[in-house]
Amino acid sequence: MSVELDLGALAVWMRSAGESVVGELTGRRVGQGQSNLTYRIDDEAGHSWIARRPPLGKLLASAHDVAREYRIMSALRGSGVPVPPTIGVCTDVGVADVPVFVMAHVEGTVVDDEETARALTPDVRRRLGLDLARTLAKIHAVDIDAVGLGDLASRKPYAPRQLKRWARQLEESRTQDRPDLDALTELLRENIPEPDEIALVHGDFHVRNVIIDEATGGIRAVLDWELSTLGDPLADMGSALAYWTQAGDMPGGMFAASTLDGFPTRAEMAAEYLRASGRSGQALGFWHVLGVWKVAIIAEGVYRRVLDEPENAAGVTLTPENIQALVDHGWDVAKENGLVT
Structure with a gap:
């Protein structure tokens, strides 16, 4: 599946957010989720992140709010609830026409099949x-x-x-x-x-x-x-x-x-x-x-x-x-x- 993000522009934003992005980014859709779209993003040095954006097409009011999701996950760091470290929410229209939430990639298995x-x-x-x-x-x-x-x-x-x-x-x-x-x-x-x-x-x-x-x-x-x-x-x-x-x-x-x-x-x-x-x-x-x-x-x-x-x-x-x-x-x-x- 295609990645509905401009990965070049995303790399620029991630570097500005303090991430060590080496070379160009590649991405692929991951997961079986049919709400927000989720992508694994990798750089040329093997560093990985997860990016989430709202789905394509008409959106229902209040649904698919990735900035709100970022706020919740950030607040839970140190609470005892296991959540990935958060990077930020990109609102650069050069990356996507919707906000994009970027977080760290956590190694492990998702039991989705x-x-x-x-x-x-x-x-x-x-x-x-x-x-x-x-x-x-x-x-x-x-x-x-x-x-x-x-x-x-x-x-x-x-x-x-x-x-x-x-x-x-x-x-x-x-x-x-x-x-x-x-x-x-x-x-x-x-x-x-x-x-x-x-x-x-x-x-x-x-x-x-x-x-x-x-x-x-x-x-x-x-x-x-x-x-x-x-x-x-x-x-x-x-x-x-x-x-x-x-x-x-x-x-x-x-x-x-x-x-x-x-x-x-x-x-x-x-x-x-x-x-x-x-x-x-x-x-x-x-x-x-x-x-x-x-x-x-x-x-x-x-x-x-x-x-x-x-x-x-x-x-x-x-x-x-x-x-x-x-x-x-x-x-x-x-x-x-x-x-x-």
């Missing part, structure tokens, strides 16, 4: 799954005021904010009528739990958004903070469970490698998170349903962007049937958790 997951031993897979839960607990333990993120977003009750925001996103990116998805929206509105504490919420936490040590399964860096906000920490665990496929689940175009031997079940991950965080899981069922609902809306938005601009595709093909399977799964989770009989 089944082949990579199969290369891990069952013991490493288990440690990875449980370390995802422990790392999420670390994110939620951050003192948001102490790190300068206390004003990142509203501190009003999180569930109504999420329902309003993502229902609006659905309306703006809808590719077809989905009455059962709309009915799931209403079910969630009718079952909003009492507000809990306010914490930093990653907003898109799953196995493809972390870099791991392939030998141990430990997490070296958490990536993709563009959806981060302030809210109920159980929302993040609900989203993590929504992304975590396990044996017996219906196919939905989701990342299915977590069905391999060794990876913990959703129940085991939830239990490890609750142990590490010290929180009650009473409302976790609601947040799990909301997580699946949100994933379905994100998938609809990705499908809309690919229809509008095929270059936004990144090797993963979504279909209307995949999105429908996600909606169906949302209803199954709602039944499992007593939100509907």
